Amino acid sequence: MQLKLLRVNLSNQKIWTQTIDDETARKYVGGRGLGVKVLYDELKPGIDPFSPENKLIFMTGPVTGTAFPLSGRFHVITKSPLTGGIADSNCGGDWGPELRFAGFDGIVFEGVAKAPRYLWVRDEKAELRDAEKLWGKGVWDTEDMIRDELGDPKIKLASIGPAGERLVLFAAIINDKHRAAGRGGVGAVMGSKNLKSVAVRGMGKVSVADLKGLEVAVRRAVEKIRSSAVTGKSLPELGTAVLVNVINEIGAYPTRNFQTGVFPTANKTSGETMRDKILVSNKPCWGCIVRCGRVTKVKEPPYQVEGEGPEYETVWSMGAMCGVDDLNAITKAHNICDDLGIDPISFGSTVACAMELYEKGLIPKEKLYGLELRFGNPQAIVELAWLTGYRSGFGNEIALGAKRLADKYNAPDLAMHVKGMELPAYDPRAIQGHGLGYATSNRGGCHLRAYMIAPEVIGIPEKLDPYKTEGKAQWVKTFQDLFCIADSLVFCKFLTFALNADDLRELTNPITGWNWTTDELMRTGDRIYTLERMFINREGFGRKDDTLPKRMLEEPLPEGPAKGRVNRLKEMLDDYYKVRGWRNGKPTKAKLKEIGLA
Amino acid sequence: MPKIFVRGYASLRELLGSRDLEIVTDAETVGLLIDFLAERFGSNLREMLLDPATKNILKGNKVLVNGRDVDFLQGLTTKLKDGDRVVLFPPSGGG
Numbered sequence: 001m002q003l004k005l006l007r008v009n010l011s012n013q014k015i016w017t018q019t020i021d022d023e024t025a026r027k028y029v030g031g032r033g034l035g036v037k038v039l040y041d042e043l044k045p046g047i048d049p050f051s052p053e054n055k056l057i058f059m060t061g062p063v064t065g066t067a068f069p070l071s072g073r074f075h076v077i078t079k080s081p082l083t084g085g086i087a088d089s090n091c092g093g094d095w096g097p098e099l100r101f102a103g104f105d106g107i108v109f110e111g112v113a114k115a116p117r118y119l120w121v122r123d124e125k126a127e128l129r130d131a132e133k134l135w136g137k138g139v140w141d142t143e144d145m146i147r148d149e150l151g152d153p154k155i156k157l158a159s160i161g162p163a164g165e166r167l168v169l170f171a172a173i174i175n176d177k178h179r180a181a182g183r184g185g186v187g188a189v190m191g192s193k194n195l196k197s198v199a200v201r202g203m204g205k206v207s208v209a210d211l212k213g214l215e216v217a218v219r220r221a222v223e224k225i226r227s228s229a230v231t232g233k234s235l236p237e238l239g240t241a242v243l244v245n246v247i248n249e250i251g252a253y254p255t256r257n258f259q260t261g262v263f264p265t266a267n268k269t270s271g272e273t274m275r276d277k278i279l280v281s282n283k284p285c286w287g288c289i290v291r292c293g294r295v296t297k298v299k300e301p302p303y304q305v306e307g308e309g310p311e312y313e314t315v316w317s318m319g320a321m322c323g324v325d326d327l328n329a330i331t332k333a334h335n336i337c338d339d340l341g342i343d344p345i346s347f348g349s350t351v352a353c354a355m356e357l358y359e360k361g362l363i364p365k366e367k368l369y370g371l372e373l374r375f376g377n378p379q380a381i382v383e384l385a386w387l388t389g390y391r392s393g394f395g396n397e398i399a400l401g402a403k404r405l406a407d408k409y410n411a412p413d414l415a416m417h418v419k420g421m422e423l424p425a426y427d428p429r430a431i432q433g434h435g436l437g438y439a440t441s442n443r444g445g446c447h448l449r450a451y452m453i454a455p456e457v458i459g460i461p462e463k464l465d466p467y468k469t470e471g472k473a474q475w476v477k478t479f480q481d482l483f484c485i486a487d488s489l490v491f492c493k494f495l496t497f498a499l500n501a502d503d504l505r506e507l508t509n510p511i512t513g514w515n516w517t518t519d520e521l522m523r524t525g526d527r528i529y530t531l532e533r534m535f536i537n538r539e540g541f542g543r544k545d546d547t548l549p550k551r552m553l554e555e556p557l558p559e560g561p562a563k564g565r566v567n568r569l570k571e572m573l574d575d576y577y578k579v580r581g582w583r584n585g586k587p588t589k590a591k592l593k594e595i596g597l598a
Numbered sequence: 599m600p601k602i603f604v605r606g607y608a609s610l611r612e613l614l615g616s617r618d619l620e621i622v623t624d625a626e627t628v629g630l631l632i633d634f635l636a637e638r639f640g641s642n643l644r645e646m647l648l649d650p651a652t653k654n655i656l657k658g659n660k661v662l663v664n665g666r667d668v669d670f671l672q673g674l675t676t677k678l679k680d681g682d683r684v685v686l687f688p689p690s691g692g693g
Contacts, residue, residue: 228689230689230691231691233609233689234609234688234689234690235692238690240691240692241692242608242691242692243690243691243692245607246660246690249665249687250667251665267616270607271608272607272608272611311693313693451693454691457660458690459657459659459660459669460658460689463667463669465670493693494693497691560665561664561665
C-alpha cells in the first residue's frame, strides 16, 4: 500500500504532496514508525528544536479510520525541546480518522511562519490561513472560532493554546477540545513555528485490501474486547482512574514527589469516587467500543467546571504527587491544562518538585508572590495551571520542567525524570520491570513504551512478581516492540488488554495486504524501536541516560507493602541490552543488519 | 477470634461497601475467608473472584494480603492472622 503525506513549508508557504512507497510503508508502517524514519532521514543531529530545521509530524497509520477496533488515533513526532531527544505522542479523539477521510495519511511541517497561521485541509486540498485573531486564545475558543470562520461545525481541529505559543517546554497539542498529544513538548514546537491549529474535514473513505476478511477478523476481535474484564467492564465503567486504588494498595502510588508510595486519601480521587461525584457520561474516541473517556462536571464553587477527564495520570500528577486529594480542584486544573494546552503529567510532576524545593527552603518566598506552594494545597495546582499556561509569575519557572527547575535551585536530585522527561504514576521501587521500562524508554520518563503494569500488577497476559528482576528484560523488549506497532498502525494500546499479537496480525493483514506473520509484526516493532534509539544516540544519549532518578535507586520506600525496596536497575540493564542486541545503549552493527537498518 | 480487615474496590464495592470491613472470623486462609464472605454477602462474590473450573482466583483479579498479591504468597492457602488486611480487586486497566 502507498501512503500520501502533505508537506508544508511554513517559511515560504509552499505545500506539496509526497508518496511513501509500499516498501517503506512495510518497513516503517505509519504513525510513530514512519514519523521517526522521516525525522532520522531529514534532521541533522544537534539542531535546536525551536529552529526552522525541526519538523513537526502528524501521522495516522494504515488502520486509522477503518473497522479495526479502537483505531481513532494519530501520532505526533518531532525533536523534543524538553529532552533534546525524540518527542512523540499518541492521541485519540476524532482528528486522526478525519485526516484520512480528507485524503492524507500524514502532514509534515517544516520552517517557521512569519506570522501566526493555521492549516486548513479539506478533501485533498490544503491552504494556510491567517491566525492572528486566534493567537493568544485558548484551545476551546480557537476551535469554536475556526469552525465559525469556515462555516462547518464538523471540522476537527488539533491546536495549541497560550502554553504552546509561549514555548512552555511541556506544552501539548490538544484536539477535539480534550484529547492531548501530551508529552515531550510537541505543542511548544508547534508554537515555535507560529502554527496555531490544523483544521481537517474529509468526506472520503479509507480503502482496505480485503474488506470481507476484515469483517470476519473484526467480529472475532469485538467478542474478545467485550468479554475481557478490563475493556468490557472496568474501563467503560470507571475509566482509567480505576487504577488509583490498585496502585495505592500495593504501595506504588508516588506521593509528594515520590517521597513515599502510599497516599492515605487516594480513594477520594479514584475512578469509583469520580463516578459517584462528577461523572456525567462516557465519551469514546472515534469508532471505539470501550468508551473509557469521561465527561464530567463539578458544580460546587470555587472549582466549578464542565469538561472531560481527569484520567489516571492526571488525577495522580495533580493529586497524590502534589499531596492533593481534592477531586474538584484536580478536575478544574486538568481542564485548564486542556484549554491552555499543557501536558498534565509533566506539569504535576514539576509542581511537586517545586513543592519539595520550597518545603526544603530552596525557593525564596518572594518568587511566589504570595502563592502557598506546599504539598496538599489544592489552590496551588489550580493557580499554577493558569500561571504556567501563560508563563506568568512563578508559572514561568514551572514552564521549564522539573529537571531545569531543580538544576536552577541546585537540587538536581529532586527532579523525578528520565532523560529530561518527568516520570508518570507508578513507583518503580515497588515494580521492578516497570522501572527498567522507564530507564530504557527512548523518549524519557514514560510508562507507555513498555506498560509493565499489565503483567506485574494487573496480571495480563500473565502475572509476574513485581518484586523480582529475573526475566524482566525480555518482557520490556516485547512490550516496547508491540507498542511501536500499536503507535505505528495507530490503534489504542488498551486493545492489548483483550487481544494478543496473533489477533492483531489477523486484524492488520486484511487492511494492509502485507501478509505478516506474527514474527514479522514483532520484528517491525523492533526495527522501529531501534531506529528511534539511533535517533537519540545521534543526539548524544547512551547508557548513562538509561537510568532512574537517584531517589528510585538509593532511597528505599519508607512505608507500605514495598517498604525498604529500591529499584534494582543494575540487575536488569545489561540483560536488556543483550536481548536488544545493543552495547552500552547503542545497537550493534550486527543488530542493525538483522532488522534491515543497515 | 482473629479480626481481619477486608476491602473491595470497583464492582466489588457493590457487595462489600466502600470502607474497610472489620470481620471477626476463624477463617484461617484466604480461600476460607472468601467462602466466609460469600456466605455473608452473597455467592456472587465467589463467582466474581474465582474460576469455577479450577477454583483458583480468576485471571486479572487481584487479592492482596497486607499489600502483597496472594499469587506470590501461597495463593488461596495463604494463612491469615489477627490484624491482616485483605483487599479484593476485579481486573483493572489504564494508562
